[in-house]
Amino acid sequence: MKRQKDQPDPAARLRDQIPEAGFPRGVGVASVTTFVLLLMITAFTAVYLSTAGPLSLLRADSDKQVPDEVTAGRQRATTALAQALATSATSAAGDLRVAADSGVFDTAGDDAVLDRLGETYPDWRGIAVFDPAAKKVVATHGEPVAVENLREVDVTNLTVRPIARPGDNPLVLTALPLTGGRDGKLLVVSTPLRGIAAELGKGTVQQIRLVTPDGAPLSSSGAEVAETDSVAQGLLSRAATAAAAGESGVLTGDAGTNPAKPGEQVAPVVSYAPIASDGTAGSLGLAVVALSRFPVEPVPVRWPGLIPAAVLLVLALAGFVLLRRAVVKPVLRLRADALAVAAGALDEPVRQSRIREVNRLTRAVERYRAKLAVRRPRAKVKARFSALLVVGVVTIALLGWSVAVAATLGRQQAAVSPTVLGEYGGRVAHSAETLRRSLAQGLGDLRSVARLGSTAQPDRLNGMLRELAENESRFRSVYVADAEGAVLHQEGRESLRDPGKVPDGWGVRQHNTSGRVPVVYAFAHLPDSGKVLVGEYDIPRMASVLGSAGGRVRVVDEGKRTIADTQGYLAFSEVTDAVLVENITTAQSGKDARESTDSSLVVANRLAGEGSVAELKWVVVADQPIASLGVADNTVRSGARVAALLTAVVALMLFAWHLLVVVLPLRRVAESAVPIAKGVGMGAVVYPQRQDEIGTIASCVEICRQALTDGKARLGEVRRPEGAATDETKLLQRIEAETEPARPARRRELAERGQSRK
Secondary structure (H helix, E strand, C coil), X not given: CCCHHHCCCHHHHHHHHCCCCCCCCCCCHHHHHHHHHHHHHHHHHHHHCCCCCHHHHXXXXXXXXXXXXXXXXXXXXXXXXXXXXXXXXXXXXXXHXXXXXXXXXXXXXXXXXXXXXXXXXXXXXXXXXXXCCCCEEXXXXXCCCCHHHHCCCCCCCCEEEEEXXXXXXXXXXXXXXXXXXXXXXXXXXXXXXXXXXXHHCCCXXXXXXXXXXXXXXXXXXXXXXXXXXXXXXXXXXXXXXXXXXXXXXXXXXXXEECCCCCCCEEEEEEEEEECCCCCCECCCCCEEEEEEEEECEECCCCCCCHHHHHXXXXXXXXXXXXXXXXXXXXXXXXXXXXXXXXXXXXXXXXXXXXXXXXXXXHHHHHHHHHHHHCCCCXXXXXXXXXXXXXXXXXXXXHHHHHHHHHHCHHHCCCXXXXXXXXXXXXXXXXXXXXXXXXXXXXXXXXXHHHHHHCXXXXXXXXXXXXXXXXXXXXXXXXXXXXXXXXXXXXXXXXXXXXXXXXXCCEEEEECCCCCCCCCEEEEEEXXXXXXXXXXXXXXXXXXXXXXXXXXXXXXXXXXXXXEEECCXXXXXXXXXXXXXXXXXXXXXCCCCEEEECCCEEEEEEECCCCCXXXXXXXXXXXXXXXXXXXXXXXXXXXXXXXXXXXXHHHHHHHXXXXXXXXXXXXXXXXXXXXXXXXXXXXXXXXXXXXXXHHHHHHHHHHHHHHHHHHCHHHCCCCXXXXXXXXXXXXXXXXXXXXXXXXXXXXXXXXXXXXXXXX
C-alpha cells in the first residue's frame, strides 16, 4: 500500500485513513460466498444424483451386479447363523450344569448314571465316562463318543470341542470334570451341531463351511464347489482366512453363466462370521462361511440430477448477478462518491440509485455536496426497489428449487427386484425358525429338569431351577407350582401368570390376550408328584431373536394381536394395516406370504405347523421400508433430500447475511444522515458501527457533518471524537476574530480585571 504522502488523490488518502476489515466483512462477501456454496451444491446434484454413481460416466456401459441389499442381507443372515450355531454348540453345557445340581451323579454305578442322563436328554447322541489318566472309556451310553479328541486336552472345567464327521454335520463334545468318587474322570457328551440344515433348506445358500482358528475347513455342508470354479474357490479361501481372524463380512465375485439356467447370469456371494461363545473352555473359536449364488441385475444408468443441477446453476448465476448489480454495486458507488465529497471534491454530483436504502443516502450526500459547494443539488431520482426485496426474491427462488427437488426426486419410489424380496423372505424365515427352536428348547429344558427332579430332594430341585433361571436367558421366571397353579418355589423374577390350574401334560401356551405384558410359558409336570414346572419366557429376548431379519418384525397371535415387536409397541395391539393383515391371513393358512408394495417389503411366516410350538398359532410378520434398502433409486432420493436441505440452508443464510450486514446497517446510517441533510441534529456525532464499506460511508457522513458545522476546512481528514458514543455532544460557539481598533481596549479591560482580583 502506498504511503499517505505519496498519494495525490484526496479521496484515496481519506480512504486509507478509514479502516476496512477483510473477510467475512464487506457488502460483497455474502453474495460471493453463497454463490460458491451454490456451485458446490450444483456439482453434488449433477454428479451424485445418479443411479450408477459418479464414475459411470467414465464407463462405456454399466456392469451387472448383485444388489447391495442382497449382499448386506446375507451378511446379517450369516451373523445370525453363527450366533445360532454357538447356542447349539453350548446347549449340552447348559444341560450339564443343570444335571450337576440334580444329584444324579450321586448314583453309585456309572451305567446307571448314563442311563438316567440318556433318558433325560434324548438329543444326546452319546455319553461316556472317560478316564484321562488311564486313557480309557469306563462306561458308555448311546453312540460311540470320540473321546480320543480329548486325550491331549487339559480339561479343568466345562469344555466344549467341535469335531468333524465326513459327510455329515459336525459333532460337539462337551466334557465335564467329575468330583467325589469319580474325581479325575470326565463325563463326555456328544451332540450334533444343529442349525445348518435349516439354513441350507431355504434354497439361497449353496454351501456352508465351518473353519478352524487356523483357517482350515472343519466341515462343509451342501453342494460341492467344483475345483474348476476358481472364482468361488478364491472367495471361500479369502473368507476363511478373514473369518479365522475373527472378522465378519461379505465378498462378491464376478458373474458367470448359471448351469441350471443358461440364459441367466449369477454371481457368487460369500459371507462369513465368527462363532463365539462365553462361559465354556476349549477351541470353540470356529467361523462360519456361507456361499450363495444370486442373479446379477443391470445397474440402471440414469442421471436425474442433471436437470435440477442446470436449473440451480442458472438460479445461482442470476441471483449472483442480481445481487451484485442491485445491492453491492450501488453501495460501492455510494462509498466512492461519499469519499469524494468528504475529501473535498465537490464539483461532481453524487450518482443516484434506484435502490431505496441506498437512494436515501445518495440524496443526503448530494445535499451535503450542494451546501458545501454552494450550488443547487442534483435532481432527485425516485427509488423503485428495496434491497431487502431483491434479496428476498433470490432467497425465494432458491427455496422454491429446494421444495421442487424434495417433492419430486426426494419422494420417488424405488423399484425392488424379486431377488431382494426373496433374500429378505429367507431372512425372515430363518428368524422365525430361530424363535421356534428357542421356544422348543425352553420346553425341552423344563422337561429334562422334570425328569431329573422327580426323585431329587427339594434343595436339589431348587438348585436346578436356579441354574436354569440364571443361565437360560430365554426364561424370565422359573417356578414350581402345585396342582392348582399356586407358586411353591420360584427363581428369577416375579411370576406374571395369574394363579390357575396348569394344563395337563407338557407344552407351550399363551396365557393372556390382553393386559400390560404378554405372558407366554412352557410347562412340564413332575412325574408322580402332582406338581408342575413352569417357565415364563422373556418377551424382549424373544424380540431380539427376530432382529437379524431387518426392518420391523412382529409376532402376532391368532387374533392378529402383537405379542412381540422389534420396535416400540403396545402389548396386544391389533395389526390393522390391510397389507399386513392380508399376508398374515395367508401365512396362517400355511401358504407363502411375500409381497412388495410401493413403500415396503412385507413377509409373513407361520411360526410352526406342527410340534409343541404349533399350539400357539403364531405368525411372524416383517415389514422392511424400501427407503432403508440400498437400492439405486434410494441413493438418488437421499441425495436429492440432502441437496434440497443444503440449498435451503444456503438460501436462508444468504437472506440473513444480507439483512444483517447490508440492509439494516444502511438503514441505520440513513437515519442519521437524512436529518443532517435537512439541518436537524447537527450536534449528533455519526459513529461508524462496522469496519466495512458501510462503515466508511458513515465516517464520510460524519466528516460532512463537521464540515457543515465548522466549515470546509474539516473536509479531507478523519477527526475521531473522544469519549463514548453515548456521551452528550455540545456545540461550542465560534469565536470571531477581533478588529485592529478594538484590541487596545480589550487589553485595558483584561488588565483592569487583573488589578481588581489583586
